[in-house]
Amino acid sequence: MELLIDLETIMADLDILAAYTEAPAPAVTRLIYGEAEVRARAYVRARCLASGLEVREDGLGNLFARWPGREPQLPAVASGSHLDTAPQAGRFAGAVGVVGALEAVRALQRAGFQPRRSLELLVFAGDAPTRFGLGCLAGRALAGLVQAEQLRALQDATGRTLEDWRQAAGLAEPLEQVALAPGHYAAFIELYIEQGPLLATEGEAIGVVRAMAAATTLQLWLHGQHSHAGSTLMLERRDALLAGAEIALAVEAAALATNRPHTVATTSLFQIEPGLVNMIPGHAALTLEVREIAAEPRDHVLRSIDRAVASICARRHVTYDFQMHSSDAPVTCDPGVVEQIVRVCEDLGLPRQFMVSRTYHNSLFMAHLAPTAMIFIPCRYGDSSLTDEQVEPEHILQGIAVLAHSLARLSE
Amino acid sequence: MELLIDLETIMADLDILAAYTEAPAPAVTRLIYGEAEVRARAYVRARCLASGLEVREDGLGNLFARWPGREPQLPAVASGSHLDTAPQAGRFAGAVGVVGALEAVRALQRAGFQPRRSLELLVFAGDAPTRFGLGCLAGRALAGLVQAEQLRALQDATGRTLEDWRQAAGLAEPLEQVALAPGHYAAFIELYIEQGPLLATEGEAIGVVRAMAAATTLQLWLHGQHSHAGSTLMLERRDALLAGAEIALAVEAAALATNRPHTVATTSLFQIEPGLVNMIPGHAALTLEVREIAAEPRDHVLRSIDRAVASICARRHVTYDFQMHSSDAPVTCDPGVVEQIVRVCEDLGLPRQFMVSRTYHNSLFMAHLAPTAMIFIPCRYGDSSLTDEQVEPEHILQGIAVLAHSLARLSE
Structure with a gap:
């Protein structure tokens, strides 16, 4: 075909x-239930209706646009991504997967293809943790x-609940x-830009995701004794910063x-108290995370970290x-x-190129519902600054072509 | 005698x-040129005048109260301390040395002593770095x-200058x-509470300070690359937090x-950026300090730290x-x-007991002007929480007796 x-x-x-953004171009800021996100979703909904798809929206704001198959009672094959973004994000993450899935359906329609199973575009209501954590x-x-x-009950930073936000966004x-x-879906595929440098630097291939890493996030509070940096001799100290420093290095060592x-x-947050010149830090708060594509090695790393924390803290x-x-x-x-x-x-x-997804996508959770995979296309600079992500139109084209043919095959 | x-x-x-404090008791907060400090200084001035001393105040607010000796043209022997305090300080630091020096002079007067050299009480205008850094x-x-x-030109946090503050305090x-x-003074002695646990826990002796440590303070900025904690593999990272952690441990090791x-x-400040869950910290700012009672070993430690920073940063x-x-x-x-x-x-x-002073006192700088030493008296809890410092009246009495006799001998 x-x-x-x-x-x-x-x-x-x-x-x-x-252009639906709360931040000036080229940044895109589209927080869930904000005006920009609501309008972007309405635009995609109109595009779906214009393509003759049957549109449904659930109470959270997930949008389902179905092209009925020859056997519409069978579980559908679905594809999609999100429209909400983190603050100061780029224009491609999420949007490529939404626009791409819609275009895949339209391309199949134009080719006169008649799917056996229904094909469904799924626009996720929320991806970024920004609004509700x-x-x-x-x-x-x-x-x-x-x-x-x-x-x-989820609340934003000001205490406004998700319930209140979604009702204001017209979701009833x-x-x-x-x-x-x-079993609701026969299969699910998410098309996404790679949020890493591999595809863009190693031959510009299509990324076929075989495993999705997930994280365990830990919070650690260390309690030593703040005291004067002059009057407290080295061997009398209970320095929480130094305990935290050893632990951060132990976290790295455990992964290696x-x-x-x-x-x-990764140790991503590291805050000390009192944080005064002349004062030995008495308290530290660390946020640690371990990501793996398999639970057993991740648990092994977590156990190593546990042991390191106990021994470092005892010694100090x-x-x-x-x-x-x-x-x-x-x-x-x-x-x-x-x-x-x-x-x-x-x-x-x-x-x-076979890939591992190590950032979070809604697909990680769709895998609980349906046979799931992801297609990545190359992206430059998307790993360090979201706003700077650069995607070649050529790769978008290729990604959508692979998606469309895959959906067609899975729908048979 | x-x-x-x-x-x-x-x-x-x-x-x-x-009772002259900006903070509620038992805390004492008496920032330089604040109303509490100005009133405390006026109180001491009045006490000096009542004891028949000749009082002079300089443009900074230093107060000099002189008991003329038999040979008033000779350099005087001086003693004193400060009245200003850090926020939430205790009632003894500084005040004991001011009240103590005045009582030493009065005790000598009452005993009918006639000093050869003049004896002078010196109340320092500023000790705590709080107001002007x-x-x-x-x-x-x-x-x-x-x-x-x-x-x-010194400014407080709001940009108000020392010049403006001192004029408002009536200093012209x-x-x-x-x-x-x-050579202005023949000798200087500061009586102080120990800001550390040694005297209070090891037999409650009088501390005779033989050396005063001083600090070199360094500011270090580390520049790595912030990137996603999921998508950046361990060996691709340029993690500023981990470089900073290694450096903080190297600072400790160099001292030991x-x-x-x-x-x-000591590493007393340690701030990372961006400080977001899911993000490898790309930047870190550290404040380091090394204190020693001698310049050579301090410089040796500083050179070790220099080398460690260079090698850690190169590797990372x-x-x-x-x-x-x-x-x-x-x-x-x-x-x-x-x-x-x-x-x-x-x-x-x-x-x-011979002691080392490892916190800062104005005596550290008086030593540039005159043969200087310090007398410490025992204090509990003064090293970790200034407000909680506890000093026995008995030790204040002993400290003043030692001071008075020492001043008498030095004045001959």
């Missing part, structure tokens, strides 16, 4: 979406990992009906010791409180979906 | 001074280490006349490696800016003055 991808329309849609809100809610009453459907049953390149461990006469802030399950992508994507790349003559 | 120290009057004066302002200015125009004498010539108990080195692909923020000269107390104090302790039958 020959598919014509309409790159001009795609780039125009990306331009239009980029919880990332991938949509995927978590669709997979039933966050319940309706937890959703309602019950949150109890957001969760989907496992696995000899698995996909194990990453520092006490501690350790708390698991969150822990999500890593995912191995569905081999059947991955295989279809690989075959499409081969048929289209496109180089492809 | 038998001296009667009037403990009741001393304790009453300490009570009265403690520079500690021991009085000592630095008296020793000519800070010039009049630098003094005038030229700042150019604050600095004293070397001297095997000199009085070498202390982190660049850095290193800046010396300040560096003061350590002081060996005058052996002659120290010997007089020791002999007085022996004559009075008081146990004494």
Whole structure:
């Protein structure tokens, strides 16, 4: 099947979406339920209706646009991504996956393709953790990992609840009906820009995601004794900063010791008190995280960190409180979906590279509901500054072509 | 000579001074040129006049109260301390040395003693760095280490200048006349509470300070690369926090490696950016300090730290800016003055212990002007929380007795 991808329309849609922003160009800031996000969603909804799709919106704001198949009672094959963004983000993350899935459907329509299973565009209501402090809100809610009453109670930094925000955004459907049953979809694919340098620097291939890492995030409080930097001799000190410094290095060492390149461990927050010149820091607060594509090696690293914290703190006469802030399950992508994507790349003559996703996507949670995989396209600078991400139109075209053919095959 | 120290009057004066505070009791907050400090200084001035002393105040607010000796043309022997305090300080630091020196003079007067050299009470205008960011302002200015125009230009956090503050406090004498010539005093002794635990826990002796440590303070900025904690593999990172952690530990190790108990080195400030969950810190700012009672071992530690910073940053692909923020000269107390104090302790039958001062006192700078030493009395809890400092009246009495006899001997 020959598919014509309409790159001009795609780039125009990306331009239009980029203009729905709370921040001046080239940055895109589109927080969930903010005016920019509501208007961007309304624009995509109108585009879906114009393409003859059946549109439904749930109480959280997830948008479902269905192209009924020949056997509409069968579980559909779905694809999509998010429209909300982090502050000062770029124009491609999320938007490419939304516009791309819609164009994949239209390209299949134009080619006269008749899917057996329905094809569905899924626009996730929330990806960025910015507004409510919880990332991938949509995927978590669709997979039933966050319940309706937890959703309602989520608050922004000013104390305004998600319930209040969503009603102001015109969303009235019950949150109890957001969760989907496992088996609801026959397959799910998310098209995304790589948020890392590999594809853009190593031959510009299509990335086929085989595993999605997930993080365990820990909060650690260290309690030593603040005292005067002059009058307290070295061996009398209970310096919380130095205990924290050793722990941050132990976190790094524990990740390196696995000899698995996909194990990453990071100390991202490190705050000391009192933070005064002349004063030995008596308290420190650290946020640590360990990401892996498999639970067992991640747990191994966590145990190493546990032991290191206990021994470092004992030696330095520092006490501690350790708390698991969150822990999500890593995912191995569905081999059947991955295989279809690989075959499409081969048929289209496109180089492809197996990848690991180490940032969070709603797909991590969709994998609880359906056989899931992701397609990455190359992106420059997307790993360090979201606003600076650069994606070649050529790669968007290729990504959508691979997506469209994969959806077509999975719908049979 | 038998001296009667009037403990009741001393304790009453300490009570009265403690009531001049910007903070509620038991805390004492008396910032330089604030109403509480101005009123406390006026109270002491009145007490000096009542004892028949000749009072002079310089443009900075230093108060000189002289009991003329039999040979008033000779350089005087001086003693004193400060009345200003850090925020939330206690009632004893500084005040004991002011009230104590005045009572020493009065006790000598009551005993019918006639000094050969004049005896002078010196109340330092500024000790705490709080208002203008520079500690021991009085000592630095008296020793000519800070010039009049630098003094005038000092600003508080709101941008108000020292010049403006001192004029509002009624000080009109030229700042150019604050600095004293070397040789102006024949000797200087400061009576102080120990800001550390040694005397209070090891037999409650009189502390005879033989050396005063001084600090070199360094500012270090580390520049790595912030990037996503998920998408950046361990070996690709340029983590400024981890470089800073290694450096903080190297600072500790450099101090320990001297095997000199009085070498202390501290990382007191440690700030990272961006400080976001999911983000590898790309930048860090550290404040480091090294204190020693001698310049050579301090410089040795500083060179070790220099080398460690260079090697750690090179290995971690982190660049850095290193800046010396300040560096003061350590002081060996005058052996002659120290010997007089020791002999007085022996004559009075008081146990004494040689000490090192590792916090800053104006005496560190008076040593540029005159043979200088310090007398410490035991204090509990003064090292960790200024407000909680506890001093036994008995020790105040002993400290003043030692001071009075020492001044008497030095005045001959």
